[in-house]
Amino acid sequence: MIVRIISLGLFLFVSLPSFVAHAQDAAAQPWIRPDHAADEAVWGIENGIVFSLWPYGLEHRNERPYGGGPRGLIRVGYQNGEETYLMNFLAIEPIVSGKIEFSEISPSAVDGVWGKLLWASDTPEAGSYYPTARARGVVSQVGGAGEAVEELSVYVFMERFAHGAAPYLKLSIRSDRPEELCIQVFHHEGSTPMDRCAITATMGNYSRLRNLHLKGSVVTSTQLYNGFDGIDFIEKDGYPMSQMLEDTGGYLWALATGDETMDDLADWPVDSLARTKMGWKYRAPFKFTQYWKKEKKTADPSLSVRVNGRARYWSGGSRDKSHYMRIPGGPSFENFELQEKYIPGQRFYYGLSRKTPSELVD
Known part of the structure; x- marks a missing residue:
């Protein structure tokens, strides 16, 4: 062929x-x-x-x-x-x-x-x-x-x-x-x-991820970005390796979840702007925990968790605020990652799980 x-x-x-x-x-x-x-x-x-x-x-x-x-x-x-x-x-x-x-x-x-x-x-x-x-x-x-x-x-x-x-x-x-x-x-x-x-x-805004699960705390985007209504990203300081959850198998975890019911997540406004943003409407029949994890024994001390947020859905780079639809329920986490000094062959694990954070991290 x-x-x-x-x-x-x-x-x-x-x-x-x-x-x-x-x-x-x-x-x-x-x-x-x-x-x-x-x-x-x-x-x-x-x-x-x-x-x-x-x-x-x-x-x-x-x-x-x-x-x-x-x-x-x-x-x-x-x-x-x-x-x-x-x-x-x-x-x-x-x-x-x-x-x-x-x-x-x-x-x-x-x-x-x-x-x-x-x-x-x-x-x-x-x-x-x-x-x-x-x-x-x-x-x-x-x-x-x-x-x-x-x-x-x-x-x-x-x-x-x-x-x-x-x-x-x-x-x-x-x-x-x-x-x-x-x-x-x-x-x-x-x-x-x-x-x-x-x-x-x-693309965390698609799932409207608002809860970041760390050691001993849950960081919420609505509190972290309270009052923000711009069209760009908003970002605060990241979270060091010491704040990541650790399981009994030697892995470090950061997990993100939504804060809405399935009915709320699947609901969608009916105004004219919302009709142009139907690609952001949640389509899966269930919710997920999204996570990053890393083997602790291979982690460099530079390892950290990074998130940023948005209050309005991305709209192709336009600077006209009227083109940007507010995310229902308030700001959510958009980018979600682990950052670490580059080491050839380094491993990161990304998950989409139907389990809750407490079910994933023992």
């Missing part, structure tokens, strides 16, 4: 590898992954976490292949039965000499449009950008002897950033942790040294 690919401004014709279909194995496995190189760039696990790369979205399976929203972001959602629900975007934000770049607004070297091109591979060799899946993902056995635990892994590559940073990621899902995505951060040879490379969940 031949498809057109883009390699930093050059159009090339490359023969895509053939995927061998294993229908019998697929029936026995929980994995969601492409059957062919030209399929949608979507991977995940049944009744658990799913992710995709632009231009492929996660919702409306029968109406795809496109609908993936902004470029330069990893879409993350939750598969339940026959439906998949988009829940958040993950952005890549490398910092070099104190200067940060954002994968979703850093211009592409191919066409100058906002958003770095992202593509997948089964190996750590980057290759070139492909507009389709190209990679099935590698399924391997993990855990101790006798444990029937599998892991699906996919490498995600991106264009080099303007300040020279050249990070890439390895995303993995374990069959015994279906609600969790492991994210490892690496860099290519020749990359400008990075101070850190944050992986940030950028």
Whole structure:
């Protein structure tokens, strides 16, 4: 099969590898992954976490292949039965000499449009950008002897950033942790040294996340940002590693939840502005706890929790306040991440769980 690919401004014709279909194995496995190189760039696990790369979205399976929203972001959602629900975007934000770049607004070297091109591979060799899946993902056995635990892994590559940073990621899902995505951060040879490379969940306003669960306290966005009604982000100081929750298994946690009932969350105003913002209306049939966690033994002392907030939904960069709809219920957390000095191969875990924070952290 031949498809057109883009390699930093050059159009090339490359023969895509053939995927061998294993229908019998697929029936026995929980994995969601492409059957062919030209399929949608979507991977995940049944009744658990799913992710995709632009231009492929996660919702409306029968109406795809496109609908993936902004470029330069990893879409993350939750598969339940026959439906998949988009829940958040993950952005890549490398910092070099104190200067940060954002994968979703850093211009592409191919066409100058906002958003770095992202593509997948089964190996750590980057290759070139492909507009389709190209990679099935590698399924391997993990855990101790006798444990029937599998892991699906996919490498995600991106264009080099303007300040020279050249990070890439390895995303993995374990069959015994279906609600969790492991994210490892690496860099290519020749990359400008990075101070850190944050992986940030950028769309907390969709779930109206207002409670940040830390050690001995719950920080609420409505109190933290009380009185704020602007159209930009608002940010306070972060929270050091010492304020993160710790479980008996040696992991540090920060968890975010909403503060509304399911009925309130699913409700939506009927005014003319709200009708133009229907993409922000909550569509999943249940609520989630979103979390970040880190193995304490591998954590650098620089590890911290960062959130920022918004009082009004993003509206495409317009500076006209009338274009921005107030978030029902008040300000909520938009970006949610762990920050840590860059260490090659460092691991962060992002979760979308139907469990409560107290059920997750023992």
